[in-house]
Amino acid sequence: MVVFVALFSVYAYSAPRTVTLEDDGLFIMSSYFLGIDHPPGYPLLTLLGKLFTLLPVGSIALRVHLLSAFFGALTCVALWLVVRALVADAVSAYTGAVLYGLSATFWSQAIIAETYTLNTFFFFCLFYLALVFLATKNLRVLYVFAGVFGLSLANHWPLMLLSTPCLVLLLLPARREVLRASPRMLAIAFVACVLPYLWMVVRSRMDPEISFYGPISDFESLLFFVSRQGFRHVDVSQSADIADKLDYQGFLLMEMVRQYTPVGAALAGFGLVQQFRRLNLSTAFALLAGWLGSSLVLGAMLGFDYEPLMKAAIRRYPLIPYGILAVWLVLALDALTSRVRRGAAAARAGTFAALAVVVFLSHRDVNVRRDDTWARDYATAVLESLDKGAVLFVHGDDDSFPIGYMNRVEGFRPDVTLYNDEGLLFRNRLFRFDAPDKGRQLSAFVRGSERRIYYASAGLPHEFSMKDGGLYWEVRKDIPGQRMVFDLSGTTRAFIDRMETMTSNDPWTLHQRDTLRRRVMSVLAYFKYYEREVFLSGGLSTYYDRLAQTPHGALGRLTWFVLDKADPAEFLAWVNETTSLLEKTGSKSERGWPPYMKGLLLLRLKDDAAAVASLEEAVRIYPNHKNPAALALLQYHSEHGNRMAFLDIGNRLFIGQSLDLSTTEKLRQLGARLGL
Incomplete structure (x- = not known):
C-alpha cells in the first residue's frame, strides 16, 4: 500500500493536464469513444480507459493519464512482491519497487496515455504468480496465471511474447505439473485473450467515432490488424542496415545506465553475477532471459534507422528489462550489506534512501510535465x-x-x-x-x-x-x-514565439518543434527573397535570424525558391553549414537533403560530375526510394543514356518497394527513354 500510494501520488502530480504527443491523443480518443486503436488494437486498454474517463477529476486527457499512473503504481507493487519472494527482506523490496517506479523511462510512461505500464503490470504479476506456484504447487494459482497471461496478450502481445521465455524458464522446475495442467491452462488463456479481441471486432462494426482501419469484416482483416502487418514499413526501414542495429545495441545499454544512474547500473551489473549465487539456476536464467527479450533481442529484430525519433520510440520497449535491472540492483545491495556485521538493516535503509533521492532528482526535470501544454x-x-x-x-x-x-x-x-x-x-x-x-x-x-x-x-x-x-x-x-x-498569421507568429521559448526535454516534442522550425523557415525564406519589403517591415527578419542558427531552421532555408534567387556561393556555404549542424541531430532523410540541394545547384552550374557525386552522397546517407535524390539521379541517367547506372539505382532502391502511382508512372517514363 505504501508503494502504491507514494508512486501513484508522484505520477498523478507529474502527469500532463492535457493531451501530449506520442500515441497519447489516440489512446485518449479511443478510450473516450470506445474506439479502435492502432494495430494490434489494445482492446483491453480501451475498455479500462473508458472506465477512467468517467472519473470526476480534471480533463478527459488527465483521466486517461491516471490509468497509466494506476497500473504503473500497481506494477511497482507487483515488483515489491517479487523481490520480497526472492530476497525476503522488506527494505530490499521497497528499494527495488521505488527505484523502478522513479526510473527515467518507466516514470515517463506512467504519466501519459500509453500501453506500457499495463504490460509491465501483467508481466510482474505473472512472475510473482509463478513464484507462488513454485512455492505452493497450488493448481489454482497456475490457472490464475493462465488467465492473466491470456489477458496480457490482449494488450501489447509482441512485448509479452518476447518476455515469455523468462516465464517458461521460471516454471521449468515444475514442468511436470505445468504439463499436466496445460490443457486447462491453454483453454483459460485462450478465452481470456480472445474475449477482448471479439469485443474489438464487434465494436469496429458499430462504426465508432475513432476506428483506426474501420470495420473488421472477416478473419483475414482481423489477422492483418492483430498481426500488425500494416506496420511492417515502420518496423523495418529500407534504409536501415547492420550499423543501425549495432548502434541500437549500444544505445539500449546506455539507456540501462540512464535509468538508475551509473552507480545504480554498476550495482545492477554486480547483481547479475550475484543472482547465480543467491538464486536457483532456473530463476537466474529466467531473469536473464527477461532482461534480454525486449531489449537487446528486440533491438536486433527491429530494422529502425538510428536517428532521434526512432531512438525515442525504442527506449520505451525495454520497461520489463528495466524492472529486472531493479531486481539485480537489490540483489547486489543485499549481498554487499549482508557482509556488514552490525547494522545491516540500517545500511540497507540508508543506501535505499540515498539512491531513491538521486534517481528522483536525476529524472524529475524531464518527467514532471504537469505544465506541458x-x-x-x-x-x-x-x-x-x-x-x-x-x-x-x-x-x-x-x-x-x-x-x-x-x-x-x-x-x-x-x-x-x-x-x-x-x-x-x-x-x-x-x-x-x-x-x-x-x-x-x-x-x-x-x-x-x-x-x-x-x-x-x-x-x-x-x-x-x-x-x-x-x-x-x-x-x-x-x-x-x-x-x-x-502568409504568417498572428496566430502562427504567436506560436513561433511559443516554439522558440519552449524548454521541454521530451524527445517527441523536440522532434515536432524541429519539424515546424523547418516548415516556418521555408516561409520566412520566401519573404526574404520574394517580398523583401514585407520581410523587413513585418518583423520577419528577427524570426529568420533566430531560426537560421538552429539545425532545422537552417535546413528549411534550403528550398527550391531560395535556390532560384540566392547567390550560388552563398547557397553552397549554407549547404556546408547545414550539413555540419545536422551531423548529430538530424535523421537520415534530413542529412541527405543538403547534398541533394547541392547536387541540383551543381547541375544548374553545368558541373555534372560534381552534381552526380553530390546526389550519390545524398543517396548513400539516405538509401531509400523516398529520397528525392534517387529520382534526380534516375532522371539524369535517363537523359544521358546511362542505362547501367539507371538500372543499378532502380534495382537498389525501387524494386520490391511499395510505390505510389505518381512515382511508378515517373519510373515508367524515365525507363522508356532507355528502352526499358
Missing part, C-alpha cells in the same frame, strides 16, 4: 487559424492525435471537419486505408468541395494554387494557375 497549444493554433466551416486534412501522428483530441473530445472548433488523408482513424473516412486510388479520390474531393480546405502536412493532391501558412497549407481556388503564396 505544447501539443494542445499546437493543435489550438492550427484550428484557430482556419476559416469558419473549414475542412482540415491531417496526416501523421503529430497532427492527427492532438488536433483530433482537441476537436473531437474537447469540442474545440466543432465547425471544422477533420479528415485523415490516408483513410485512417476517423469515422468520416473518404475511402478505405488500403484503397489503391487514394490520391485520385482526394483530388476529386478537393475539386468538388465548396468549403475552404486546409491540410496540416504537405502532400494533399490537387491542381489548384495553395497558401503556405507555416503551420498549415490552404487550397486557394481563387488564385489562377498553380501558384504558391505565403
Whole structure:
C-alpha cells in the first residue's frame, strides 16, 4: 500500500493536464469513444480507459493519464512482491519497487496515455504468480496465471511474447505439473485473450467515432490488424542496415545506465553475477532471459534507422528489462550489506534512501510535465487559424492525435471537419486505408468541395494554387494557375514565439518543434527573397535570424525558391553549414537533403560530375526510394543514356518497394527513354 500510494501520488502530480504527443491523443480518443486503436488494437486498454474517463477529476486527457499512473503504481507493487519472494527482506523490496517506479523511462510512461505500464503490470504479476506456484504447487494459482497471461496478450502481445521465455524458464522446475495442467491452462488463456479481441471486432462494426482501419469484416482483416502487418514499413526501414542495429545495441545499454544512474547500473551489473549465487539456476536464467527479450533481442529484430525519433520510440520497449535491472540492483545491495556485521538493516535503509533521492532528482526535470501544454497549444493554433466551416486534412501522428483530441473530445472548433488523408482513424473516412486510388479520390474531393480546405502536412493532391501558412497549407481556388503564396498569421507568429521559448526535454516534442522550425523557415525564406519589403517591415527578419542558427531552421532555408534567387556561393556555404549542424541531430532523410540541394545547384552550374557525386552522397546517407535524390539521379541517367547506372539505382532502391502511382508512372517514363 505504501508503494502504491507514494508512486501513484508522484505520477498523478507529474502527469500532463492535457493531451501530449506520442500515441497519447489516440489512446485518449479511443478510450473516450470506445474506439479502435492502432494495430494490434489494445482492446483491453480501451475498455479500462473508458472506465477512467468517467472519473470526476480534471480533463478527459488527465483521466486517461491516471490509468497509466494506476497500473504503473500497481506494477511497482507487483515488483515489491517479487523481490520480497526472492530476497525476503522488506527494505530490499521497497528499494527495488521505488527505484523502478522513479526510473527515467518507466516514470515517463506512467504519466501519459500509453500501453506500457499495463504490460509491465501483467508481466510482474505473472512472475510473482509463478513464484507462488513454485512455492505452493497450488493448481489454482497456475490457472490464475493462465488467465492473466491470456489477458496480457490482449494488450501489447509482441512485448509479452518476447518476455515469455523468462516465464517458461521460471516454471521449468515444475514442468511436470505445468504439463499436466496445460490443457486447462491453454483453454483459460485462450478465452481470456480472445474475449477482448471479439469485443474489438464487434465494436469496429458499430462504426465508432475513432476506428483506426474501420470495420473488421472477416478473419483475414482481423489477422492483418492483430498481426500488425500494416506496420511492417515502420518496423523495418529500407534504409536501415547492420550499423543501425549495432548502434541500437549500444544505445539500449546506455539507456540501462540512464535509468538508475551509473552507480545504480554498476550495482545492477554486480547483481547479475550475484543472482547465480543467491538464486536457483532456473530463476537466474529466467531473469536473464527477461532482461534480454525486449531489449537487446528486440533491438536486433527491429530494422529502425538510428536517428532521434526512432531512438525515442525504442527506449520505451525495454520497461520489463528495466524492472529486472531493479531486481539485480537489490540483489547486489543485499549481498554487499549482508557482509556488514552490525547494522545491516540500517545500511540497507540508508543506501535505499540515498539512491531513491538521486534517481528522483536525476529524472524529475524531464518527467514532471504537469505544465506541458505544447501539443494542445499546437493543435489550438492550427484550428484557430482556419476559416469558419473549414475542412482540415491531417496526416501523421503529430497532427492527427492532438488536433483530433482537441476537436473531437474537447469540442474545440466543432465547425471544422477533420479528415485523415490516408483513410485512417476517423469515422468520416473518404475511402478505405488500403484503397489503391487514394490520391485520385482526394483530388476529386478537393475539386468538388465548396468549403475552404486546409491540410496540416504537405502532400494533399490537387491542381489548384495553395497558401503556405507555416503551420498549415490552404487550397486557394481563387488564385489562377498553380501558384504558391505565403502568409504568417498572428496566430502562427504567436506560436513561433511559443516554439522558440519552449524548454521541454521530451524527445517527441523536440522532434515536432524541429519539424515546424523547418516548415516556418521555408516561409520566412520566401519573404526574404520574394517580398523583401514585407520581410523587413513585418518583423520577419528577427524570426529568420533566430531560426537560421538552429539545425532545422537552417535546413528549411534550403528550398527550391531560395535556390532560384540566392547567390550560388552563398547557397553552397549554407549547404556546408547545414550539413555540419545536422551531423548529430538530424535523421537520415534530413542529412541527405543538403547534398541533394547541392547536387541540383551543381547541375544548374553545368558541373555534372560534381552534381552526380553530390546526389550519390545524398543517396548513400539516405538509401531509400523516398529520397528525392534517387529520382534526380534516375532522371539524369535517363537523359544521358546511362542505362547501367539507371538500372543499378532502380534495382537498389525501387524494386520490391511499395510505390505510389505518381512515382511508378515517373519510373515508367524515365525507363522508356532507355528502352526499358
